[in-house]
Amino acid sequence: MNAMAAADLRARLAKFQATGRETCFHGRHINPQIYAGLDGTNWRLADYVKRGGYTALKKILAKDGVAGNEGMTPDQVIAEVKLSALRGRGGAGFPTGLKWSFMPRQFPGPKYLVCNSDEGEPGTCKDRDLLAFNPHMVIEGMAIAAYAMGVKTGYNYIHGEIFEVYQRFEEALEEARAAGYLGDNILGSTFSFQLHAHHGFGAYICGEETGLLESLEGKQGRPRFKPPFPANKGLFGMPTTINNTQSFASVPKILREGPQWFAGLGPKDSGGTMIFSVSGHVNRPGNYELPLGIPFRELLEIAGGVRDGRALKAVIPGGVSVPVVPGPLMMDVTMDYNSVKTTGSALGTGAMIVMDETTCMVSVLRRISRFYHAESCGQCTPCREGTGWLHRMLTRICEGRGRPEDLTLLLEVAGRIEGHTICAFGDASAWPVQSFLKHFRHEFEYMIANGGRSIVEAQPEAA
Numbered sequence: 339m340n341a342m343a344a345a346d347l348r349a350r351l352a353k354f355q356a357t358g359r360e361t362c363f364h365g366r367h368i369n370p371q372i373y374a375g376l377d378g379t380n381w382r383l384a385d386y387v388k389r390g391g392y393t394a395l396k397k398i399l400a401k402d403g404v405a406g407n408e409g410m411t412p413d414q415v416i417a418e419v420k421l422s423a424l425r426g427r428g429g430a431g432f433p434t435g436l437k438w439s440f441m442p443r444q445f446p447g448p449k450y451l452v453c454n455s456d457e458g459e460p461g462t463c464k465d466r467d468l469l470a471f472n473p474h475m476v477i478e479g480m481a482i483a484a485y486a487m488g489v490k491t492g493y494n495y496i497h498g499e500i501f502e503v504y505q506r507f508e509e510a511l512e513e514a515r516a517a518g519y520l521g522d523n524i525l526g527s528t529f530s531f532q533l534h535a536h537h538g539f540g541a542y543i544c545g546e547e548t549g550l551l552e553s554l555e556g557k558q559g560r561p562r563f564k565p566p567f568p569a570n571k572g573l574f575g576m577p578t579t580i581n582n583t584q585s586f587a588s589v590p591k592i593l594r595e596g597p598q599w600f601a602g603l604g605p606k607d608s609g610g611t612m613i614f615s616v617s618g619h620v621n622r623p624g625n626y627e628l629p630l631g632i633p634f635r636e637l638l639e640i641a642g643g644v645r646d647g648r649a650l651k652a653v654i655p656g657g658v659s660v661p662v663v664p665g666p667l668m669m670d671v672t673m674d675y676n677s678v679k680t681t682g683s684a685l686g687t688g689a690m691i692v693m694d695e696t697t698c699m700v701s702v703l704r705r706i707s708r709f710y711h712a713e714s715c716g717q718c719t720p721c722r723e724g725t726g727w728l729h730r731m732l733t734r735i736c737e738g739r740g741r742p743e744d745l746t747l748l749l750e751v752a753g754r755i756e757g758h759t760i761c762a763f764g765d766a767s768a769w770p771v772q773s774f775l776k777h778f779r780h781e782f783e784y785m786i787a788n789g790g791r792s793i794v795e796a797q798p799e800a801a
Contacts, residue, residue, distance in 0.1 A: 357378055369628075373613075390594060391475065391478060392519055393594055394592075397593060401527060420435030422588075427687070440567075441577055442569075448576050452551070452572075452573060453586055456497045459687050474513075476587050478590045483579070489531065492533045493535070495536045496536065497540065511533060511535060539553075543761075551580075605677075607675075611630065613626070614690055615687070621643055633672050644692065649665070652693045653691065656687055656688060658691070660686045707728045720754055720759055721755055724764070724767070725767050740785065752767075755767060756769070
């Protein structure tokens with residue numbers, strides 16, 4: 339490709355680059371910590387420093403110029419993160435401080451820190467905005483985590499389909515290195531930390547932490563058996579701690595403002611704010627940074643309510659890997675780990691997919707199953723074969739060739755996948771099938787009885 343053609347291609351692609359106006363710069367956040375003060379252009383180091391950036395790192399290294407500040411020990415940093423009630427933002431919601439304490443700090447060999455920015459969960463689009471518009475917050479958080487765990491090398495594994503975000507993060511890394519926030523003897527201290535960006539290739543399975551580690555090592559991204567867990571044997575066989583992008587980005591504010599302040603932003607055992615990716619049938623889809631524990635009713639209102647004033651039918655509250663929840667049941671919960679769990683689902687990544695009364699639940703499940711069939715790494719037979727069976731059966735039902743016994747068979751296949759795979763991908767492919775049939779079985783029965791016609795198509799006639 340000659341220079342002129344390359345320039346023309348760049349110009350054509352530029353119009354598709356995210357500016358954040360569509361997703362996060364809408365001014366409807368509540369008490370934001372990560373999005374505070376951002377406008378899409380002020381992502382560079384100088385801008386971040388103006389917002390108080392790197393003061394937490396200076397504080398723990400006793401390089402903030404405050405008289406009497408002797409810095410913080412690694413144990414003190416971990417204790418602060420524990421008190422903050424910060425839980426992992428990648429889906430599992432595991433307490434971050436507790437995870438850091440698992441790292442054997444006296445281990446004689448190399449240890450590693452990894453940021454999981456392989457954001458591939460359908461409905462989730464928060465990490466890409468965070469990396470694009472506030473990358474230094476992630477870098478500072480990772481540097482603090484490395485200090486707390488005695489780690490000298492870290493990697494940020496970035497999803498392969500957001501290459502422009504990878505390039506942005508590389509620029510931020512160069513700025514941080516030049517300013518002395520990364521590298522050897524950071525800010526004149528004895529602490530050294532090298533941080534690198536790693537570009538993935540778009541495989542959803544690499545969001546699973548051990549599949550990610552395999553990919554980082556240059557191998558096919560297939561999950562590992564656990565145990566051993568990464569804290570004992572992770573990257574290159576060495577102790578490794580892996581956290582989500584937003585988890586790392588939350589750390590600087592915890593150390594600047596105090597753990598009690600952060601814990602007070604959310605309910606008990608779930609401190610801070612969370613970025614919710616709201617999509618589907620809402621008037622104002624986008625990313626919303628809100629305190630954990632906010633009522634779903636309020637969140638839905640902030641997102642503009644259900645589109646065109648229609649009735650709420652169902653919500654997938656945490657990305658397609660968690661069970662679906664009927665709309666009336668969802669209206670009574672608050673957006674935190676414990677409350678959403680009472681519905682039989684999970685908060686997950688905070689990616690909320692809202693569906694109104696015009697949604698055909700059979701078609702939705704067919705699309706979800708197609709995704710899992712396409713993204714299975716194929717390592718485990720139940721997942722490799724089972725996801726194909728699920729998708730083919732649902733296709734048969736949608737095309738008018740379904741049989742009543744197919745519903746029993748769907749549940750049987752899902753049950754043979756769930757709990758029988760190396761990683762949780764198999765569970766994630768089974769749970770939508772089980773939950774859709776639990777709450778909306780009548781729609782599947784109607785479609786089978788009516789030759790592939792959706793119950794939604796019949797609603798106007800009934801009216």
